[in-house]
Amino acid sequence: MRLLLLASTALFLAAPALAQQAPVPAPATATPGPVPLGQLPDTARPTAYRIDLTVRPEQERFTGHAEVDAELRRATPSLYLHGNGLAVATVLARVGGRTVTARYTQVDASGVARLDFATPLPAGRVTLAFDYDAPFMTGAEGLYRAKVGDDWYAWTQMEPIDARRMFPGFDEPGFKTPFTLSVTAASGQKVFANTPETATTPAGAGLTRHVFAPSKPLPTYLVAIAVGPFDVVPGDAPANAVRTTALPYRAIATKGQAERLRLAATEGPKILALHEQYFGIPYPYEKLDQIAGPVMSGAMENAGLVSYNDTLLLLDPDAPASQRRGFGTVVAHELAHQWFGDLVTPKWWTDIWLNESFAEWAGNRVGEIWQPGLGTDVAQLAEAFTAMDTDSRASGRPIRQEITRNDQIASAFDSITYQKGGQVLTMVERYLGAEKFRRGVQFHLNRFRYANAAADDFFESMATGSGDPGIVPVFRSFVTQTGVPVIRIRADGAGRWQLSQQRYRPIGVAAQPAPQTWTVPVCARQGETRSCTLLGSATGTLALRGSGIAVPNADGAGYWRYSLDDAGWAGLLGGADTLPAREAMAAADSLWADFLAGNASFARVIAGARAFAAHRERSATLQLPQAIAEVEQLDLSPAATAGLRRLAGELSLPRLRALGAVSFAPSAYAGEETGQALLRQNLVDYAAQTARDAALRSQLADAAEGALAATPRPVDPSYRELAFAVAVEDRGVAFMNRLRDSLAESGDPLFRSHAVRALGHATSAAEVARALEFTRDPALQSTERLTLMTRLAYQPLGRDALLALFTRDFDGAIAGVPAFARARIPTLFGGYCSADKADAVEALFRPRLAMLGGGALELSQALGAIRQCVALRTAKRAEVEAALR
Template sequence: MLPLYLRCASGALLLMLSAALDAAPNLPVSELPTGRLPGTLQAERFALQLTIDPSREDFTGIATMIAKVTAPTSTLWLHGRGLDIQSATLTLDHGRTLKLSARQAHVSGLLELRAASVIPVGSATLRIHYRAAFSHQLQGVYKLLHAGEAYVMTQMEPQSARLAFPSLDEPAFKQPWDITLIVPNDQQAVANTALVEATALANGWKRLRFARTENLPSYLIAFAVGPWDIVDWADIPANAVRQSPLKLRGIAAKGRGPELHYALAHSGEIIAALERYFGIAYPFDKLDILAAPDFASGAMENAGLITYRDSLLFINEQTPARLRQAYWGVQAHEMAHQWFGDLVTMPWWDDVWLNEAFATWMSAKIVAELQPEFQVQRNRIESALYAMDGDSLASTRRVREPIRDFTEIAAAFDGITYQKGGAVLGMFEHFVGPENFQRGIRQYLQAHARGNATSSDLITAIAATATDPGAVRAAFASFIDQPGVPFLRVALNCAGPQPRLQIQQSRYLPVGSSASADQTWQLPLCVRSGDGEQTRSQCTLISGSDSEVTLDGERCPDWVMPNADASGYYRFALAAADQAHLQAAFAKLNAEEQRAYADSLAAAFMAGAIDPATLLAALPQLASAPGRQVVTAPFQLVRWIDQQLSADAAASSQLRARVRQIYRPRLAALGVAPKPDESDDDRLLRASLLELLADFGRDPELCADLAARGRRFLGLNDAHQIDADAVPADLRGLALAMAAAHGDSSVFAAMLQTFRGSGDSLLRGQLLTALGRFTDAELATRARAVSLEANTRSNEISLVVGAQLGEPETRSAARAWLRSEYTALMKKGPRGLGTGFARLDASDRCSNAEADEIDAWHGPRLREIEGGPRRLAQAVESIRLCAALKAAQTPK
């Protein structure tokens, strides 16, 4: 799954359910199994029969578990949250049936079933009849409205299956599932597996029985009911790995099936590429891809029924380059999960990185094979650097972080799990070699297919392919079992018969950090050095705080790049003379190495090792680089320097003018207007440069042109009609933002009308973000109100206020509104909104007093929210680090 946000219900939802409790006392909260279940109840098979009518506000279900009781007990623990349980019985293997009382014992959804007598060890059948309300927060079984039609669909990961049915809602419990849906005749229904039987019932209903699934955990169960378009696509052909064709379908809201053409047309080649790599056939009986009109995450890897935000599947050749590339990346990520996560599943959430890091890494590998022009290896570096920023916090966590409580689970779905984990996998693939790495992956999947596996299982399989398995295991463990980013101080020493690198290793820390730098890793170091026109690369494992690496060759190199191909998850700083030599050899570095070099400057600035003048002096060299990501690398820090360090308006104006002077020539070389057949990279670079020069640099010519294009798009033209061709697709969001920033009430009215009439998720998001750019107080107030309108989707409600928090003129009012409307926002939004709003509220704050205030206001609200405590701690720490950096970089 791509990143999700979750919020739990309050303690007031503890329910006294229909069967009366017996006289046994309730356990104190401290003794409740709010982490892992005790395992007294083990499922061998699950059967679900659900009666669902999307026009209603609730549904009914019968959950049947063919189970084993592993120890004598009078209490069975499982999960169910907000379920109105009407009856619960346990039939023992000799036929005796016990009535069970039931209660939700904890806000996490811990469900306690009690018998009046001791339940013996042995086989048993647990049957629960219940009723539950549809969620309106994009979790569990949730209801959504689209174009006047009601739909029901699901999102179970990580802890929302318990909202849908009583279950053992942990990844360790994998068993087959029999799913039956009873729905109105005029509704379509899909589930994880193929439909095997449809039976007409009385009063306009039908019963749909789906094939028994393979072994699956509860979080991978999925179904959808509604007036869906179902597009039957051509089967994915058999190949050398898979003996039979694979059924492929697309599912979209009514009338939107034709928009799935591009996504369906390319699904087969992604599946085939994954099968070639794994050497294992796609592991389920069919593949459906569903475009959800309202969805909290990017996508979800449900076995055989992958769900996506619809904007990721409604793609064509004219779609903005960034979104089209996102389709490929997300599609490959979710399809990779069908093996890594679905076929083989982690036993507990501390190993969720096995799912998400692998899918992140594998996605880049598959897209690089199928779409080499996307240059995804450069995006891989961006992902690793993004992870390093979060991993530099004292409040960061390990890749494999122990999880003891339900609130800690959602926090595992972050940049450490996805991007750091993916970067670490890539580093070790580079170190042991791609063929060895692939052999280890195949062995791991074959050994644990249809079951569970741990980090140790994966690392052992990969290490077994290396020359020194023990060293690789130890090195791998040092990266996943401790937090932080390695930091290498590197100096070239050419005294003696061969040149050597002298390396000091510690933990990278930004200025003001409370963490200790006294930390080391067993680190796969790869360096590249240059001697005239000749370059050499070499790799070795280093460990300890001090080490020395002898370079190949006898001559002292002209320069040394301490992170060859930027393949390593670490930051570096060279001795002053060596840094000057590397800077002079900048053009000899590849694009990945140039990006790592740019990061070394940013890291030095954040650590207080270089001042703003030194960083800004590097901009012309970075601006001339061929790689897009190198050109754009310093943009965020330039904005920070202006916002936090510019002494007055004149200083700010001077910095903006300097930025225009440096980057305008690069834009001129590209051209403001797109060219036929130009690369995606050029389109993306143009959009980034225009945003910098117009939005930050306030270039009057560019601002006026973009705003005019935005107005024409909205129909504010002589024809008084929307002009979709007024602005290229890659620039539409920026043009609308500029139209708002330089617009009046007529522009506001046109945007609002267009938003209310559109079902296009991408355009809706762009319009809401643009509405947040109006700085007039009255228009800003009206824009915030749109967030709570019935027409605004749950996954859209933070867009206006998020944009307003980025504007000095509207920031204060937006913060006040966020807090005054907090209850209404939490009710309407997805469950992760509480943590999301805490981070928004923390944005652009840069003082210790503000850090204290954020902690005091949001702390009580996030204490029992999944992921809340850690994400709030990180937001608060980020404010304190900003304050420390500002103090360090402000001239005394």
């Protein structure tokens, strides 16, 4: 699963009612034991599912008949399993030639249910049969529906624990079984599932029953269906050196989107083939459908029926590079899951990192191979730095987090699992060597194909497959510990570096009770020569073997930061514009981190930003300037704020002017090299939003107005969101209303996304009030309302308005929030920089964590971010003010 909205919450979706149950005879005995709020007891293990649904998306509810074959380890009068919001009419157990009735009761809001049997069941085989109905969800959880244009559609999103909203069963990743699905829908509707359709039969007036082949063993969270009048575009996935037969492949979206599916139809098979080549294992399922929808918040790796948000799969021919990069990396991420996650599945959510870290690493790797010029490689590293920021706070979690309760599962899907995990894998691969690493991966996948594996299984596989057991301590130290190592580097004048390591601790983060060390691959580059050591203790030495500037963290591959003395920074920055992109980015990140830890001066940071200003790579050019912009949170004086604006202009406008006149018309830069186009776009954004250049902002706002005129003047999609955002900020509610009307009329997913995100740039009280009204607007899909809410939280007045809303009516505000997102609500308020606001956020959420179904970690991280900002302001504001004046 790849989430686009990790800190998002939809506040105004309808909440389902809890299940109701028809009466059955009272059980003979009732000794169920405590309600299992984590893993189920080992009483039963499912062996197969047969699920028959009637799905009419235009209605509010669907019906189902589910049969679950299971093995009972022991005789029992009752059984725990999962079901959430299901109105179960009857439950029957068929065992030993007889039928036993049962009472179904949902006993916990997370979807734990209990069956109490009229007579105890003996050990051995049993088939549980359920008849039930349930509500369609309106957000991406369970079986959900949405109206697009004049038509209704239904899709599924089961991960992590929402399969229980569609059928009763044993909703844990450790249970992998075949699933046989059948779906009755209105005749003329298209129906898709994990496996190929094998038959259709009439099912009454205006209805058709669609039957699908039994699946390979799957966990419940990978089961998927879709129903509606979809457009279908076939692709071509021919046989190759690994897969000896052609693969049935289709790209699917809502009606009218066929033309935007062409890229997915032609390029998706190419991305798949790159994975097959690397893993050396053919795609493990019978067919591959890639399906888009407007409600999905990211993408999901359902075996054989992968789902995406519209903006990820539907691309126009003039799609901006950022959208094409998103397509490539996310499609590669989800297709990597077909091996890491689907073929080999974790035994329990504690090891979900084995899915997501590998899919993140493999997705970025293949995305870069697919189209190198899109900047995938540097975008991955920038995301890893963001994960380091989260990992540096006082409250955190390791990549491999022990999960014992359902309400802890959502916390495992965050930047630590995805971006930290992915960067750790990059570090290990570069240190171990690409081919040895690949052999370890292949050994693991072959060893556990169609089965389950845990962390120790993976470590053993990598040691055996690579032939290097010494890599296991590296994995363990980074996977099981919270925090980021910082390597203090001092040159000894004799061609060596003296190294020491400790946990990186920015100002405002208390020291840990005990020192931490990691087994860190420390690599440096001099010229073309790479020197490495494995630093497994608090101190060590690295012998340098090249000539020229010695650059720490060769290729930016390490998950660590470094600290230099002032002479060391001066020497490294002297050659800043010659560094390869990833090394330049790692240097910029470490310099900023050195400032946040109280070591490097703010003047040194400004000097570093100027040194990188001429770098050819956009991410290296703007990384420090974008970090410097964050000091605006420190409650600067008007003079210092003006100085920040001047500095931002000096760091962006000369370079922008050197690229030529700025135009926002489509095809104004047709044929331009992608890297230069991306650099221009980033410079325009920074100059407009941080330097607040008046002429550029006026040009952008005028372009936005022209795009919405009666006779539209189109804006290059690469600049459209920025133009709309500036117009919202500078032209106010009148422009917001026009933008909303254009959004409501548009069937272009990218236009809608740009419009919604721009509406979140409301900065005045009137604009914020209007934006909050849009969050209830039926013209917006639930995901769009979620996006708007999240964007508002980035703006000071928007954040205040959200805090007031939650304070005024907490119950009403969270009533319809999807369960998976509730725990993340506190993160919306991590942008404050005030002790009073921290107290207010804590007072609001701490007593209500049970209502959120979790969120203790997320609240602690939000409070840590606020208090860290307060400490930085106290320690560094005077220095920052002096430098900016």
